[in-house]
Amino acid sequence: MSAPAEAPATGAFCLALLRRQLTLAARRPIEIGNPLLFFAMVVALFPLGLGPAPDKLAGFAPGILWIIALLSNLLTSETVFRSDFEDGSLEQLLLAPQPLFMSVLAYIGAHWLTTGLLLALVSPVFALMINLPGQAIGALVASLLLGTAVLSLVGGIGAALTVGLKRGGMLISLLILPFYMPVLIFGSAAVQNAVLGTPAVPYLAILGAMLCLAIALAPLAIAAGLRISVDA
């Protein structure tokens, strides 16, 4: 061969993947906007269903906000690998000489940056709409930042296992919602404690621990799931 065959370093490759995914997302801004819009609309459902009494809404606010965040993440998780599977990019990714573990992290990272991060940043607006006390907003943003990252990683497992299936939409919720429950418990507990004036940091620390575990293990399951889906 004329030039020695040498693949780019893993770090550079992952950055390129991240850039690719973010560019793709930016060229379809509506797909970034959809989860936020969904969040806003479901927030509006609760006063209609529970009644508009501010104190009543405030009592449920931590749980409501966290459940909506979880659902909007669930709705977007399915799409992480879908288009790449359909146009054949996914099989090219599997053949890349760089470790799939890291490539998968780049994909999930891009997903989190375009969903969870934005959701956490705009969540104070929605929190005010349903009367979440002001002192809990910091805890809400922090818990969403950590928690949605875990959700993206866990959701990626469901996405990888169902990407080859034509009717994967409903199935993915059944597969991954049980795994979302611990995040929901500790995420809403952090906000709840901030509302009551007790420290939220321990719960954030547990979310952080979950995130570490998810970063270490979820890409393994996602990589295995992708290999199975491409081979099915």
Next chain:
Amino acid sequence: MSSGPSGEPLLAVHDLCLERGGRELFRDLSFEVRPGHLVQVDGPNGAGKTSLLRILAGLSRYGFEGRVERHSLLLYLGHQSAVKALLTPRENLAWHVAGESAYGDTEIEDALNKVGLYGYEDVPSHALSAGQHRRVNLARLYLSRSALWLLDEPFTAIDKGGVAELEKLLVEHVQRGGAVVMTSHQPLRVAYQVTMLSLTDGLPA
């Protein structure tokens, strides 16, 4: 310049057996692909050509028996073009998910030029035709630094001139010491020895 296959094998296949839906597609298939090999896989529709290429590439990991050893980087082109409609041809190549190598800007322009996409570098790919998508994908061959190419029906949706260009490229690649394993229904018109791989008998000795 070398003529004819020689040197260490880039790919070695040992006792490959494949059964699909209760039918045996091939059995005890063993062969080696060396630098200089231009291999065309022979067989009618449903003979297992695509399955074989996917096994060779490592995309199929179960459902068969036997062993495949890969000794070099490889480039695989499947039925799908892996071209993102939202990205331009330039971006599609620069950020390609195959991670084979990092290409420079001028290299990419050259390659797109060679596949007849001069002037389309920065047009969103959804404005291109299906054949042009295939050509964006084929531009990877001009950029590739992998020794082993596995090409599944590379001539699909390519016009006559494009086929001739591609045939020339394949010969250049094997003459540089690369190897090609490909499937195609039309015979290759090249001034180079094409080795026919039969799914029943393997490579001729």
Next chain:
Amino acid sequence: MWSFFHKLGSPPWLFRIAGSILRWLLPVTLVALAVGLVWGLLFTAPDFRQGNSYRIIYIHVPAAVVALAGYYVMAIAGAVSLIWKMKMADVAMKACAPIGAALTFIALVTGSIWGKPTWGTWWVWDARITSMLILLFLYLGVVALYEAYDNKEAAGKACAVLSLVGMVNIPIIYKSVDWWYSLHQPASIKFTGESTIDPSMLYPLLWMIVTFYALFTCCLLMNMRAELLEREARTNWVKKLAAENRA
């Protein structure tokens, strides 16, 4: 040693061995089940607080214990089939899921029946019940994923990955739910916490737990035999077997 593993990979051998185990294990289990039920339901003293209603623990507790263990059996079988590509482990994993789901369901239903006289409602969001409910979802997820794949070999691998993810997650889910419950519910109705159970009640309970393990094994083996026949329907040994049975 290796020849044993080799045999384990052979469907006809596994089919035969499972059959000969079942021939004695199944009657023994059924007798043990009858003995345990009679012992627990008729020959133990009534609880001083709950009267006779507590006797449902002789079904409820063993079902819950074995349902949880069944998930681990499934996940480990899945891991074996992924790592060593052993097809028989895949058969075992597939056979586990419906049995585990059924046991979890039994545990939930009996828990609910028990709850009515004890707590006055059919359903309480108690930590154990909630955890059991999540376990049921986990089982149903595996079953649904298996059914969704057309390629059954891929289905087995996908379910193996999912059940391994579940195995890592179950302790986290259980701990989270426990903690969540202790946060939201004062320990007023927590009467199962301290193990002050009288030996005369405990022995039949242990007996029933062991029996349920045996019952799980029987169901698993029967399910595996059925699965083997289905997968190997085109092979000679199954055809021969069918011909023998017809004769």
